[in-house]
Amino acid sequence: MKHGLAPTQIVGWQGVSLQVPPDWSVTGFQGDAKEGYLRIDSPGSLVAEVRWAQARKAVNIRKRLDDYLNLVERQAKKRKVVFTGRIKPSEDWEGALEFNYRADRKVRGLIRQCPDCRRVVIAQVSGDKDDAVANIAYQILNTLQDHSSDGWWTWALLGLVVRLPERFALVKSQVMSGYLSLQFRWGYREVTVERWGLADVTLKRWTLEDWALQPAGWKRARVERAQGQARGHPAVMLSGVRTAPVVWLRRKLERVLLRRPELAHGAVWHCEPGNRIYSVRVERTGEQMLHDIVDTVVCH
Ligand SMILES: [Zn+2]
Ligand SMILES: [Zn+2]
Numbered sequence: 547m548k549h550g551l552a553p554t555q556i557v558g559w560q561g562v563s564l565q566v567p568p569d570w571s572v573t574g575f576q577g578d579a580k581e582g583y584l585r586i587d588s589p590g591s592l593v594a595e596v597r598w599a600q601a602r603k604a605v606n607i608r609k610r611l612d613d614y615l616n617l618v619e620r621q622a623k624k625r626k627v628v629f630t631g632r633i634k635p636s637e638d639w640e641g642a643l644e645f646n647y648r649a650d651r652k653v654r655g656l657i658r659q660c661p662d663c664r665r666v667v668i669a670q671v672s673g674d675k676d677d678a679v680a681n682i683a684y685q686i687l688n689t690l691q692d693h694s695s696d697g698w699w700t701w702a703l704l705g706l707v708v709r710l711p712e713r714f715a716l717v718k719s720q721v722m723s724g725y726l727s728l729q730f731r732w733g734y735r736e737v738t739v740e741r742w743g744l745a746d747v748t749l750k751r752w753t754l755e756d757w758a759l760q761p762a763g764w765k766r767a768r769v770e771r772a773q774g775q776a777r778g779h780p781a782v783m784l785s786g787v788r789t790a791p792v793v794w795l796r797r798k799l800e801r802v803l804l805r806r807p808e809l810a811h812g813a814v815w816h817c818e819p820g821n822r823i824y825s826v827r828v829e830r831t832g833e834q835m836l837h838d839i840v841d842t843v844v845c846h
Contacts, residue, residue: 552567552685553565553566553567553685553686553689554567554568555567555568555570555705556700556702556707557570557572557584557586557702557703558699558700558701558702558703558707559572559575559582559584559701559702559703560577560578560579560582560584560598560699560716561579561598561663561665561692561693561694561699561712562582562584562596562598562665562667562690562691562692563689563690563691563694563700563702564586564594564596564669564686564687564689564690564691565686565689566586566588566594566686567588569588569589570586570587570588570589570592570594571586571587571703571704572584572585572586572703572704572721573585573586573587575703575719578715578716579600579715580599580600581598581599581600582597582598583595583596583597583598584596584597590673590677591673591674591677592671592672592673592677592679592682593671593672593673594669594670594671594686595669595670595671595672596667596668596669596690597667597668597669598665598666598667598668598692599665599666600664600665600666601659601664601665601666602664603664604659604664605659605664605666607642607643607657607658607659607666608633608643610657610666610668611633611643611645611657611668612633614657614668615631615633615645615647618631618647618649619631619649621649622649622650625649625650627649627650628648628649629647629648629649630647630648631645631646631647631648632645632646632647633645636656636658638684638688639656639658639687639688641658641659641661642656642657642658643656643657643658644656645657645670646680651672651673651674652672652673652674652675652677652679653670653671653672653679654670654671654672654679654680654683654684654687655668655669655670655671655683655687656668656669656670656687656690660692660693662693663692663693665692665693667690667692669686669687669690670683671683671686671687694712697711697712698710698711698712698842699711699712699714701716701728701739702844703721703726704721704726705820706726706728706739706741706843707842707843707844708728708739708826708839708842708843708844709839709842710730710737710839710842711732713732714730714731714732714735714737715730715731715732716728716729716730717729717730717731723743724742724743724744725740725741725742725743726740726741727739727740727741728740734830735828735829735830735831735835736828736829736830736831737826737827737828737829737831737835737839738825738826738827738829739824739825739826739827739839739843740824740825740826740827741822741823741824741825742822742823743821743822744821745816745817745818745821745822745823746821748823749816749823754782754814754815754816754823755771755782757814757823758782758784758812758814758825759784763788764784764786764787764788764810764812765786765787765788768786768787769784769785769786769787770784770785770786771783771784772785774813776813776815776824776826776840776843777815777817777824777840777841777843777844777845777846779815779816779817779818779845780815780816781813781814781815781840782813782814782815783811783812783813784810784811784812784813784814784827785809785810785811785812785833786809786810787808787809787810788810788829808830809829809830810827810828810829810830811827811828811829811832811833811835811836812825812826812827812828812836813825813826813827813836813840815845817845817846818846819846820845820846822845824843824845826839826840826843
């Protein structure tokens with residue numbers, strides 16, 4: 547089968563997760579845990595998209611879906627494209643409505659509201675007229691999850707997989723081919739996860755320890771270094787004080803008034819099979835949190 551692609555790569559964002567084929571990539575994301583959008587592209591013309599919105603009460607998903615499809619129809623009309631669409635209660639996913647439509651692309655998707663977390667999710671797979679959209683949509687949508695059952699969210703994109711307690715909100719992200727960075731905050735606690743590509747090139751010029759210290763702005767004089775292990779690789783373990791590039795007044799106040807611990811802990815390791823360097827750093831939270839998060843990273 548042309549598109550008998552096994553969905554084996556996990557993509558996770560803001561508590562939503564799904565499995566896609568290994569050569570698909572996240573190409574866009576917007577919003578936050580309350581309301582957001584995620585887009586994953588195949589190397590060809592297939593695209594998976596997920597939209598979510600938090601809700602306190604039961605939502606009329608039929609109306610939401612009508613609103614959504616009306617919007618799509620209006621956009622199609624503007625481009626003078628014929629739109630045909632259909633909605634039906636899902637036989638495969640309890641409580642969900644399935645839809646399919648055709649405008650300039652073939653689209654299949656579902657809408658549902660989770661009875662547990664109340665999130666409303668619209669997920670769809672689209673493709674050109676020759677794509678086996680129905681088959682692929684079924685496989686991918688079947689893996690869709692809108693919350694986690696253990697209170698830890700999976701953040702996964704472009705082959706990076708890490709899990710964090712769901713209270714950590716993403717505050718900054720940088721997604722580039724050679725560098726990926728996700729920064730999270732929960733109150734005064736912070737976690738930063740970074741991944742660099744082309745580790746072999748980097749490690750010709752730097753030792754792993756130098757690399758671990760320099761880009762992260764650790765104060766050399768105030769850092770304890772030790773050898774450790776992370777995901778089966780030797781790791782540089784760091785504990786100490788960092789010079790944050792921007793010192794927030796709020797944090798200064800917290801430190802002075804609330805006597806928050808200022809210590810940061812980090813682990814940096816070289817994953818040879820993946821030719822990448824990984825770094826996880828936690829600040830103003832215990833060292834145990836570092837180990838718990840490092841243990842969730844899937845690096846090769
Ligand atoms: Zn849920
Ligand atoms: Zn590894």
